[in-house]
Amino acid sequence: MQWDAYTTQDVASVLKKWLRELPIPLLTAGFTQAFAAVHSIPDSKQQIQALNYLVLILPDVHRDTLKHLLEFLSMIVKEEKANRMGLNNVAMIMAPNIFLPTSPSQKPSKIALSELVMATGMATVVRLMINYHELLWTIPSLLIKQVRYQTKLQNNRRGREAGKFRPRKNKVDFYRKLENDALETVVDVVVESPPCCMWPTSYRVPVTNQKDETTAEKVVRKLCDYSIKKHSWNDHALFEVGGNIELRRLDKSTVLPLLFRENPLGKWEVRCLHPPIYEVKM
Numbered sequence: 001m002q003w004d005a006y007t008t009q010d011v012a013s014v015l016k017k018w019l020r021e022l023p024i025p026l027l028t029a030g031f032t033q034a035f036a037a038v039h040s041i042p043d044s045k046q047q048i049q050a051l052n053y054l055v056l057i058l059p060d061v062h063r064d065t066l067k068h069l070l071e072f073l074s075m076i077v078k079e080e081k082a083n084r085m086g087l088n089n090v091a092m093i094m095a096p097n098i099f100l101p102t103s104p105s106q107k108p109s110k111i112a113l114s115e116l117v118m119a120t121g122m123a124t125v126v127r128l129m130i131n132y133h134e135l136l137w138t139i140p141s142l143l144i145k146q147v148r149y150q151t152k153l154q155n156n157r158r159g160r161e162a163g164k165f166r167p168r169k170n171k172v173d174f175y176r177k178l179e180n181d182a183l184e185t186v187v188d189v190v191v192e193s194p195p196c197c198m199w200p201t202s203y204r205v206p207v208t209n210q211k212d213e214t215t216a217e218k219v220v221r222k223l224c225d226y227s228i229k230k231h232s233w234n235d236h237a238l239f240e241v242g243g244n245i246e247l248r249r250l251d252k253s254t255v256l257p258l259l260f261r262e263n264p265l266g267k268w269e270v271r272c273l274h275p276p277i278y279e280v281k282m
Contacts, residue, residue, distance in 0.1 A: 008083075012093075019097040026069070026098055028062055036099055038128070039121035048132050051125070055136045063137075070133035077130060091127035095119065098126060138251060148262065151244040205268075207260035217252035220270055234273075241267045 019026060027035050035054055041047045055063060073090050080086045099122040129136065203223055205214050216238040224233040240248045240259065243266030250259070256268070 016094075016097045019094075020100060024062075025100060026062060026066060028058065031058060032099060035125060036122060039124045047128060048135065049140075051128060051132070052136050052138070052140065056139065066129075067133070067137060070130055070136075073130050074133055087127055087131060088123075091123045091130060095122040095126045098122075139248065144245070144248070148244040151246075205256045205260075207257045212257050214256050215252065216250040216254045216256065219256070219268075220252075223270060236270050236272055239269050239271050241269055243267075 025032055031054060035051070038047050038050050038054070041050060055066065058066065073094065076083065076085050077087050077090055096119065203219055205219065206212050217233075220236050220238055221233045224236065238250045238254075240250055240263065243263040245263060245266065250268075
């Protein structure tokens with residue numbers, strides 16, 4: 001495809017047309033009105049919290065597509081001096097393509113006045129999503145604690161059910177014993193690396209050293225520096241797997257020794273965010 005033959009306006013028109021003609025709206029039919037209602041929340045902090053929860057419950061495909069779109073729009077806003085497209089301008093232009101009219105078959109001149117009045121509110125929501133897009137994919141700590149607690153209850157229940165078939169004196173909280181043993185004996189936790197990037201196979205974190213403040217970002221950067229293939233550390237992320245949570249992508253600032261005390265039975269894995277890498281054999 002010869003991009004030189006097209007202008008930036010052509011590309012923008014294609015993007016907007018693609019958003020409008022999606023078979024299922026980007027924010028889905030079930031959640032679009034909920035997103036739209038965020039602008040009526042008086043407190044800005046609560047608006048961001050509401051958007052955070054709404055983003056997290058979107059279907060995976062919609063959530064990932066929205067993430068890439070907001071990252072792209074954020075890049076446009078950063079080049080405001082060159083393209084004269086500030087945050088407000090981008091939000092005003094994109095809002096009608098994300099929040100479609102309730103009667104898309106109507107001509108623009110016949111669209112209900114109430115929908116035109118809502119346009120400013122929709123632009124406000126889009127502006128918030130662009131401006132705070134990095135926060136919207138972060139799982140709130142309170143929610144994480146609730147998930148951990150529920151998982152522990154399930155594990156304890158399984159342990160008690162298994163204990164019904166053992167002698168009474170052996171009925172113990174199996175998972176709590178495992179956690180206590182881990183906290184007392186584990187010195188280092190091995191971070192597993194993705195084989196496709198030809199990184200070192202592991203990286204050890206001294207989790208029992210209370211003064212150690214190793215973060216998820218530091219581990220990923222270190223492994224990236226040691227790798228044979230120099231990939232950007234931004235193309236990888238550290239995940240918490242198992243224990244009292246199923247799977248969670250860690251924030252860059254997560255302090256791993258503190259996280260270990262929250263979930264001593266979990267594993268840490270570096271996973272690729274870039275497309276698969278294939279070796280080319282000559």
